[in-house]
Amino acid sequence: MVEYGFATQGQEIVSAFADQVKGKTFAITGPSEGGIGAEIAITLAKASPARLILFGRSREKTQSVIDSIAAASEQSSPVETDFIQVELASLASVRKAAQEVLSNTAITQIDGIVNNAGVMALPTYETTPEGYEKHLVTNYLSHFLLTNLLMPKLLASPSPRVVNLSSYGHRMSPFRFDDPQWSNGATYHPTYAYAQSKTANILFSVALNERLGTTHHLRSYAVDPGSVATSLTRHITPDQFKEGLELFAKHGIVRPERKTPAQGCAGPLRALLQPDISNEDGVYITDTKLTTDPAVVKTYATDREEARRLWELSEDVVVLPLCAVRLRLTVLKCDRARPCDNCVKRRESDKCVYPAVRDHARASKRTKKRLDRLESLVMGLIDRSVLQSRPSLDGEQQSLGGSRLHDSDRHRNLGSTNESLLDKPSIPSSSSSSALWESVLLDIAEIRSYFEEHELDFREQEIKVESSRNPLAGINILHTSPGECDMDTLLSSLLSRSAVDLLIENYFGMTNHSRPNGIDLRPFLGDPDEAMALFRTRTTQCLVSADYSKPLMEQLETLVVHLEAEFTSSPDSQIHVWVLMGSVVRLDMRNGLHREPSLFPEFTPFQCEMRRRMWLAIVQTDILMSFQVGLPAMIPKGQHDTMLPQNLREDDFDEDFTALPLSRPMNEVTNISFFIAKNPLLEVFAKIASHILDIHPNESDVETLESELYAARDALPPYYKMRPLEESTLDPPDVILARMGMDQSVHSGLCILHRRRLPLARSKPQFSYSRKVCVDAALTLLSYQAILHRESGPTGRFGAHRVMATSVTTNDYLLAAMLLCLDLRVGMSGPTHPASSDLSPVGQGSTG
Template identity: 30%
Template structure:
């Protein structure tokens, strides 16, 4: 017997088939009999400055292998296990286990339904299988995973995905079996592996850099008080945040800033950006922010975007959606004419919302608390509304399909009625009782119909007029069902109302008339000649009058220093391009009726004509004053076109805009007979400026082309108007 054999005989022999136990603690901790936290280096060795001596033994008594599962691999394996369990459980519950064999993606292995026995679920037995009738199959069933770290929704339920997950798990598990010493390496890096956010503007920063730009506690609490002021606060909250919860998290942030979740920090920056922007746009900066509020708003907006990049929006962490939403709204308010850019950013918002499962009603998922569920409904309502509005403004189909979501509208409740530990929602208050959420609900109802309008108008092919009338009735019904406190009755007594309430009334009225003009604009010209389309003609003219009355009021309020209406930066602007369509509708209508009256020697409705001319004269001087500021190229173009058209109709310009006295309501169709009187066409003044205006081009604009396309065919010999 040689020396090596003799030495081996002296060692205790392992029983065949038993694996050698691998020490979990490092060698220094084992020798000192200390509890090891199993890090590299461990806490004990770090304290003793013995980082190099912190060694873990491998399976053969030597140092452990340096190979390790990367975080993405280990986390990917765990997520696959979770997803597989959820997928199989969902399919079994639905009775969708196939009878045949399903083939994996490799094509070499087959797994039949009989192989998925009780071992997959422990001792539980599989339910009785059945094939449901076709009309009982539930569409769109997915898997929701919600915890404190993320919210993730998976919509696929195909067995191919289950088999793919099995193959991936088998591959990862084989690596672990071959090398039991594999451990998870946790590392942090500032490098972000993913696409840039918002066209590459936001570059990741460091947490200390983020924290260093936050305002002091007294300043921050003053700003937050302004933000959460539902009545007088000029910055919109959209009620996506629960104030008690946000303030609790704010105080936790103050207690340990370095432990603040990066997404919550991004949300905080987005809120600060909105408040600073409200100071700048309303010109009511306090002394400490005088002259710098715009720069601070931009800084906080970029910081919020940096936090989104650092936190990785694809990870679907809490507050990802809210932070994205507020950041987008800051971008929109900062540059209100960039509707197309905002629409693209909203596309990202929608994708994240779907990825996080906000499109599914929380009542179907017990892992979502009652409080979280209600807040998710509020956030989804905002996402849905914003999609409808931005799609309407840019003239593209809505990105959210009607049958792709089932999330209910939020309840009409105050924030103080909600609590994080609540187990049941209180009954929703009636819509006749105003709460801060009431406006969001009724606004959503109007915008959802407007979304269907733009989907109809962007469909390829013909536009059945029956569909136009159906959408017309739907929009009118939603508008007529507004609570009385949200209905705009006139402008004479607005000084006695709160600024926020007046702004909400104006926005709802604006959306309604804007929707009517766009819905019926394609049939406006036909409605003058064909009785079948008369409703479109009347809708367009009445809504156009109402819109120009709003423009007049908004402009007048903007000229009043200290006006409460003008303080709110999130409002309909009197230079909105939507007012251009209203003006062109009325100009073309007047021209057509005058031409028809002169050729057929018939009377016209003088009351309607004078009302329209008065509205157009007011609009003309508004665009003139805006064009003189030379801040908007579009204002110059609109004034050139409108003034030339009015001159060609023999209508002069007013010197100044009078104060508004009433609003034109669009509830009725046409002017009452007793209010109208007729007189001959020759009573009109002759045109004072002959211009070669191609009226067909402007008819095309009203029916759907862009203003710039129509302006391209406009006579350019307008030196007198420059």
Template identity: 30%
Template sequence: MDPLTSTERPSRAASRPNTTKRNRIPLSCTSCRIRKLRCDRQHPCHNCTARGVDKLCMYANGAGNAKRGRTTNGATSEIRSKSPITGWLRDEDLFYRSGTHWDSVLAELASLRLAEPRKLQNNGATFHDTRLAAAKGCPSGSPDELLTVMPSRSAADKLVETFFDPCCFLGPITCAIHYPTFMKEYEQHWRNPSSSPLSRLALLYAIFSVSISFLQNETDNYMGLSETLATLYHTKSGQCLARISTNKICVQTLQAMLTRSVFEFSLREEWGAGIIGTMGSIVRLAMRQGLHRDPSHFTNITPFQGEMRRRIWTTLAQYDILSSFHLGMPAAIHTADFDTKPPRNLLDTDLEESMIEVPPERPFTKDVPIGYMLTKDSILRVMRRVVELLNSTEPEVYEKVLRLDKDLLDVYTGIPEYLRLGSWDDARKESPFLIIQKIHIETLYHQAVSVLHRTYLRGARTDPTLRLSQQRCVDSSLILLKYQASIYREAQPGGCLSTIQGYSITPDSENFSLAAMVLCLHLHYVTGKAHDEGSRVCDRVRYIFQALEGSRDIWKDLVGGREETRKVALVLDTMLDLLRPKISLAHADLSSSALDQAPSNGYILSAGDAHFAEHGVTLNDDPSTYILQSHRAQDTNNAAAAQPNIDMTGFDWVRIHGLP
């Protein structure tokens, strides 16, 4: 019990008027809430009648007297207290945001007076997902109850096949589960289901829930109840885990928890907020199992066990940094806390429980699925250090930024050829899941570059030594918007991404919201200085503005019922309206769109020190330090020299960025 309960709190409560908190009663029927459909509140409602599931049309008691939920304030009222670092707090919820979250940029754009509070109101929408709520806090069922909803053998076989299908892209989780070992235990389960341990049941139900979530043509197989069944299996998986004692945690338990997190992340509850409550627990349990230390430190771990522990830890570390990055929070795993090496590039068939040593690595080709996870891991390990730098309470040293930038470039240039994203004409000849892998790697790199340099956009206006950061940040953000437009186009019927099965990357994902906000911030800084009325703004600025308009149109087209998407679209629309008078486009006669002017990829053709030398940065004999040599250092008193170099006159984009 809280020690303050019997002492301080009564006196405080006595001074406050008595208030009664009433929970909001849902107005829609349960089936419509699960499917996120508009309910006409009849019994049965139109949606349930059309699907032939009248019996599922149930309402909460007192729904007729329910009132709309309280709306939230707008973006301008949310920006109250900016942290000493790069984060900020929303007063009503006290949500911390670091510089990696898209709406943290709003703190720097507060002077734009984004919108009236009523424009950004929640309108009764909420980030909380009903399906996730149904799976949280569920009581643990009895052993018999846990088996009552087990699907038939044929249905289970189909779901397992979908989960491990190489063409069904589910990310690194499939690499964390050794397929031959799993299938052996799977057969044991069907021979005697009642003897299966709880960890095995938890993993099975977690796999079922994820597979159903990503099944195509689910209406034919599950009569439109795929979401309901997925939530049911997810709940059963949680009930199995709830019955496992903390002292009985094993590797299979961690596999089940990680698989459950895939389902929770797929709900896109505020782009990953659904796994906040579980990710920290998984990390601590994994550390308790010693997965954060490389297996080479232990003599009682077999080569097979050691390699699987590396795979599981790598999967967990990737989920941790990605969710932390997109939510603008410090990661649960710190670089200094683990020394586990990446797993080797091997097939599952290369690993056997009885092997006495791990085989040598295979070449990085598309025939070895784990190669994608390893390539992604090399970028995410640097991204973790970027997040740590941005969330650090210590003063930020620019030399560290340059070091991280070079490390990002090094891992980017080391991407295997088969995972490099070329032209979309070539991409159409490849399998959709391979295209998604390439896009994920590209977006991760450019997101890391963008947030690493974003805090120096303001300083680059007056300090020539920071213009490398300005250029890197703006270029990567433009590239991300170019990918957004390409994904939006290819996701349409007939596009090369229209048939993707599994976890995909959508044009309204968190990968592109931060890039749009960064470019708005850049234009805000660039156009902030007074210009003579009618003066010609450089083409570079107009290109960026047009790219933002295209991105805004995509966000508005994909709003649907998602509050976060609606908010991004509204903020972009408002900011572009405020920036438009400063950027005259009435007589612009541009030969190509802004997205075509964006660089197609990073500084891939500028290897090592040559990349920095072009921008006045040289690497000393001591590789731990950089010296920034500004060619305009003597002109700091010249106002013209202090202007941001945004026109990029004479810059060879084709040579540097490899434009097609």
């Protein structure tokens, strides 16, 4: 193994790991001429990287470096060089620069970033536009923000690297969590401020490895390049330089020998390029070597708890640069005035903003207790006022006063609001303060009355909800014994032939989301709820008695019908139904329904087609039901090859057919056409559901999945494409409902696809498009709910049909309402970036 050391030059590292450079993209901050950043870029250019992204203050001052990169790459292959203007002392400028990179579609990934730029030992205390100390922002916070903003591009690389430039000077100061702002300059020292920022960079690397090292193979290193002759120290006077050496000596630090930029860039390049460096211990590199020696790298700079603490503090600062957050970086207290005293002193009155106060709902019992306590306090003040209003009190009067107070407590314990207030001791009208207390008591009575009145309404609604959630009584096949059930008992539960025929007709009339309303089943069923519970119980007993785990199609078909009955028994999702669905999936696969039946000669054409239809129903139900309970689908992707059924009517084929007729065109409606047409949509929906359940999803997949979803919608047969109701005058209700069901799947998919970005979009304009899509889709879903409600009335388009509102449909509407509430809540909690305020339709939504 090659030994690296003080004299190692960057070119040696690049030559050794040229394969880690070729065709890759690297980002570098601070590429000023003659500096370490410029040397890194020029050295990398000699090994044919695909692209170099340079973040600098001025293109004019960086042009010579860009020219040197072009010259260095002449002998290999041209290098795309992007210059991004940024002022690292401004977090707003960093956000703008990051957005420029994120919006560049030519940059698909960033394989490594070198956070090199910085300032050193500024002689006077300076703050950034956001009000933070300049070393802290330029050397650390700006790089923390930039790296996190570019994380989608970084994580698109299979093994991204983040290199943070630190210094041996970090040994002079830990991160000052109690006062990183140096008491707003009162305790500022140039050398210690610089040291604190360099300690922060090491902790940043530790935190990155903890958070993303295992899951995304990201590695980060903090590198001390050594004492390099660059322009970093150009402003330091001889006296300041001498003072710095004395401080070094005081802390036991010996100033190392000078390095050339070619030597100084070796450490960062090794951290950036060497694949197996992760096998070594530590995050700190000095003289091109990894080390954990506490004499070289302080333990406070590599402490995991300190790294976590700094990350959380930094995250608050860069995401919420509000007045209250800035105060966390100072030791001053906020007086909560508008503007507060601290902002006035800093001449930042216009920046004084408080995060919105969270409005936590309190339980009604807790509210009652608070009202009781408040009432008790007021009564005590009243009695005290009465006593104090009399210059002298004899024992009898004192006794009466005490008796009155005791009586008031007794009345209060009775729990009657009106009696409690009316029976209070009279208040002397001559006392203005007593009149005030009387007014307060009346207000309390009004508040108490309001809560009691609305508590009754709440309890009524709660009872309604609970009653709707209680599934119809019956035997749960999963965990309840079916009991004894002989054939005579089963047969006695059957209705007459005419009633059964009517029930079957009614059942098959439910196809395509609706069924006729004109069939009155009460003469046959008596109490419908009791009849349904009895039928479900008998079905369960039949399945258990026949051992439904056997691979027989008749039993499997019965189990599927039973699953449907369980699913429709409640308007809310039921976890036991999803568990039952798992049994159906496994029994289906045990019966081989996941394999294309035409490959097996024992199946007739009729059996093949029916198996395809059943498998399609199972796959689609699994996708929707699993999403409904927030869990992964149970059918493994890529482990089934059953083809889609053909678009045939029921009278197009039967058991005696030796070959199936040709499939009807998809613009011809059959009982199966809806499910065939919807399948491509649900396949993309399944991908989206899987994406959002990933622990660390690839953000670049969002745009890809969105495009696939729109493509699947555009490929729908014209008959099933959503159109405004006024253009559907001649279309039957079941067709309109089918179209709404199709489009509802699209908008539900858009909602969940962009859900994670929705709360971020208010402060991060790069997510503004996701907010638009999410809000637009949610509003469209709720408009469909309004259409269903309106048109299902007696005079509506669907008045003659009973719309089948399943728990899946309800779940979509709840999702939409929740997202809109979330967006409004986030908007109340802080300011919204102007770029995220435009909620005009994105052009992809449908209207009803």
